Amino acid sequence: MTNGVRPWSTAGIEKKAAKGGYKKGTIEYDNFVQTNLAKAYNSFKVPTIAGYVILGGFGLLVLAVGLYRLICFLANRRRNGLPSKKTKLENVIQKSVTKKPFVGERHAQEYGKGLFTFRSPLRIHVIVLFFLFLANIIPLTAFYQILDPAKNTSWPNNRYAAQSRYFADRSSVLAVAQLPILFLLSGRNSPVVFVTGCSFNTLMLYHRWIGRLVAVLALLHGIAYTAYLVNLGKYTQYWWKYNWFPLGPVALIMFVFIIFTAHRPVIRKYAYDVFIAVHVLLVIAAIATLHWHVYLMDSASCHDFIIWIYVAIAFWAFDRAVRLLRLVLFSFDVRLKTKQRWSVGKVERFDNINVLRITVDLPAPSSALHTSVAYAGSHFYLYMPQIQALTSHPFSLVQHRITQDEQGQCKDQLVFCASIHKGITRVLNAKWQNKTLPIFLDGPYGVRHNILSFDDVFLFAAGIGITHILSLLDGVVEPNPTRSKNVHLVWCIRSIEMMAVAIEVLEDVKARLKVGEALQHVSISVFVTGQGTIPLPVLDNEKRSSPLDEKAVTPSGDMTITYAGTTLTSNDAIMAKSNNTCIHEGKEGLNSENDLFARLQRIAGSHPSSQFELTINQRRADIQQIISEQVTGQSAVFACGSDVFLDQIRNASLQVDASYFEEPFSW
Ligand SMILES: Cc1cc2nc3c(=O)[nH]c(=O)nc-3n(C[C@H](O)[C@H](O)[C@H](O)COP(=O)(O)OP(=O)(O)OC[C@H]3O[C@@H](n4cnc5c(N)ncnc54)[C@H](O)[C@@H]3O)c2cc1C
Structure with a gap:
């Protein structure tokens, strides 16, 4: 669709001027080139550079945390695992930054009531988010090249139209630029977790905040673009003339709806499985719509947009592929060595308490893979396709046993205990007590505590x-x-x-x-x-x-x-x-x-x-x-x-x- 030429390329703009019949050396030619250079700079160059700065900054932050972990790991090895004495500075940092809630004394508990509840992030989260927001606010509001409105060939004597269009474009570029981060922070198998060792809980916190940021930017784009078209009196015309145009509002509505439904008190807290299904479907639909919105514009300005969207999709696909790989390796006898081809779980209920024990027999003979990977504090996602086709539920690994089957072969048995709630655990309790069913495992996950x-x-x-x-x-x-x-x-x-x-x-x-x-x-x-x-x-x-x-x-x-x-x-x-x-x-x-x-x-x-x-x-x-x-x-x-x-x-x-x-x- 695009030839890869950046919209702010002078050569490209001069070519465009020549194509438009402007003669080099004339005032009209100069005004046209200046207008388009300013437009490309204001609308695309500044936010694109800002987008790459944000992506680079994020990458550097992840690498810095990874490096810090590596240094700690090596220092720990040098001490032969002996504990290190915590310094005063480390105590101060933990007490006031890394483990301290931003407001009040609560981090796990919610503040507020009903729909207006929120959890206070930790101060460290707020610091990271502050810099992220700043990295968005600055390119949204600063570095505008103001052209004399009289010389503006696109919007002559209409500063409002020019300004609203620049703002609309900037917000759209920034929104799309952060999609790779948003998707990178959504996966169980995110390389960010691997490098930084952070918990999925922390990952989700950033995922949600960046999601909100992207939705706000998309909303600003929609509002500013509408203001721009209304000012020019072309709003209705755009709806019918350009096939890419209606896809914008559709994608925007989906993004806003995604954010609304992801707010914990709306569905997530009460019906997690419904939330996940709605969330995934909406995200697929929104990204597909956004892709076509950009693709059909067929503009050189959208070159980076398309790359960012593809990178985001690649991160998502990577996570799904690794999930599948883990699931197959753990839950299926890929070497076809035993009669039991996949993992089977037995569900039992403890007397007088609302807790089930789920004992999963892995199919293949005990292998180094199984015995070495489950670690202290790890959890697995349990898929039970006979109850829910696609969703999985996380449970901490209580015990890892090695048992012997009738042929005397050693097998791995993983034990989980689940308290009975209103979703899949209710079904397990009601219909599967003392019965067996295929249970596929995706894991292990969770922070590896030293x-x-x-x-x-x-x-x-x-x-x-x-x-x-x-x-x-x-x-x-x-x-x-x-x-x-x-x-x-x-x-x-x-x-x-x-x-x-x-x-x-x-x-x-x-x-x-x-x-x-x-x-x-x-x-x-x-x-x-x-x-x-x-x-x-x-x-x-x-x-x-x-x-x-x-x-x-x-x-x-x-x-x-x-x-x-x-x-x-x-x-x-x-x-x-x-x-x-x-x-x-x-x-x-x-x-x-x-x-x-x-x-x-x-x-x-x-x-x-x-x-x-x-x-x-x-x-x-x-x-x-x-x-x-x-x-x-x-x-x-x-x-x-x-x-x-x-x-x-x-x-x-x-x-x-x-x-x-x-x-x-x-x-
Ligand atoms: C890392 C981790 C480890 C866990 N380990 C255990 C454990 O060892 N034992 C145990 O009893 N519970 C554990 N849980 C909680 C357990 O995953 C949920 O209680 C279970 O999924 C509820 O299933 P349900 O469909 O019956 O719940 P519902 O009645 O639908 O929901 C009950 C609660 O569980 C949450 N929940 C439901 N499904 C999920 C999901 N797929 N992911 C995250 N949260 C969900 C809901 O938001 C709600 O707050 C763990 C959760 C996490 C995040």
Whole structure:
């Protein structure tokens, strides 16, 4: 469509003048060339250069963060993984920039009501966005070459028309120039995540803000162009004369609608699957319309537009291709070595709580691919084509087991726990309990925390947030530790039955703490705030003291659990009473109440080296107190749970200068 000549090329404009019958050396010729040079400069040169500056600046920022990560990684290797002492400057930066909400004390919780709710970004986000907005505002409002209106051959004596047209063109160029960034920040497999290591949550925050910026620019383009045409009295004429023209307003309406529907309280919060379907379809339609709007103009001015649109589409296609590749590698037996050709999941429900366990058997024999990729804190997207054809849902990997099939071949089994909501999890609960169905996995994703470099690790979970935290716990307790480490897990739950979700990982972690090797110490404090459907067992040795106070456990570490009026002191006795229906014991069912308490008692029972402690408290956890008393500036705090919980932990952790990391389970 275009010959690649930039609209501001003098040679191109002179050619145009000659074609238009202007004679070189005449005033008319000079005015024509000056008018077109000014137009090309004002309308295209300035915003195109600004567009490339924004793209380049973004690239440099990503590379700078990547370089910083690399330096940290190398420094960590040089220290042999030993923790580094945080400097005062690092503390100040974390406290006031990288982890501090822009307004108030809330980042996870929303401000406002109904449609007018918003989440405060962190200050670091605001700083980046400020420079991005500035990089847009400056080329929108400055660097105009003002031509004497009398000499303007395009809009003689009509400064308003000239100015509105320049502004309309600038806003359109800037909007399209940022499409590659917008699309680059939309993918799970974005190279930005790979280089910077940022969370998908952060990526989405920037994606949304840049999306809003692009929509505002498109809106400004529409308003200014309309003003320009109305001023010239050509508005109606353009609708009928140029086939590219009506596509502009159509694309604009779609962009505005995309932004409106992406606002969390509109649909995203209540029907995520509907939102995603609408979002993807609208984006495809809007980009196709925009492409034709530009393409049909058949103008040299649009050369860069088309490139930017194609680059944006390429980023999108790259993400989809990598997703597909990951999904195939994980979920299908590509080497056709086993009878089971794809991954199959079994859905079970825990007794008395709204949580499902989804156990996915991978098809191929255990390979290095499977065993090495799942890491602490990772999550997978689960596709269940029998329920939803195209959408997927993220779940944290709770456990990665190696099992043996009938032929004695080792296979990988991934365990997820999902609380029951109103969408796919409701269908799983209603129709797929104790049944199997094909479940395809796309993953693993999630921030790779350098958790092993901390010697004092605090893990905070509320409710189902334990899934992410268990994965971290699993990763931080090493089978062969080389230096001492303290790991504290604080878990707030409504009913004791919730502990069934964690029991296997806790058993596994306890078993991993070798007798006689006293380097690692794991203490777990569970806070049960409600009664649940069955009474909370009374821990005879539980004292109403500080939750992480060692006095809460008897010197030997022994615990006695009284359940349903019977004091259970011997594991054997409990096992005799229980109906032995847990899958852990190789029988049917997820957990019976008795079995849960038997297992709880077993893990609460003394560890020969007192390295493992479990206290269960029937009260609300005083997070502020726990953190101010136990957490230090050299501790790492990881949190996953409700919005209120996260904000509370972030604020308390920042007060004591701990390194803080969170997983909000939403974006
Ligand atoms: C990184 C990450 C890890 C997660 N790990 C777990 C976990 O281990 N256990 C667990 O119970 N939950 C986890 N979640 C939340 C879980 O993905 C949603 O609860 C689940 O998708 C809800 O499914 P639904 O269709 O039944 O929900 P709905 O009733 O439709 O929605 C319930 C809530 O979940 C959100 N949601 C729904 N679908 C998605 C989606 N595809 N992506 C993001 N959010 C969605 C909605 O916005 C809404 O706020 C995680 C979320 C994220 C982002």
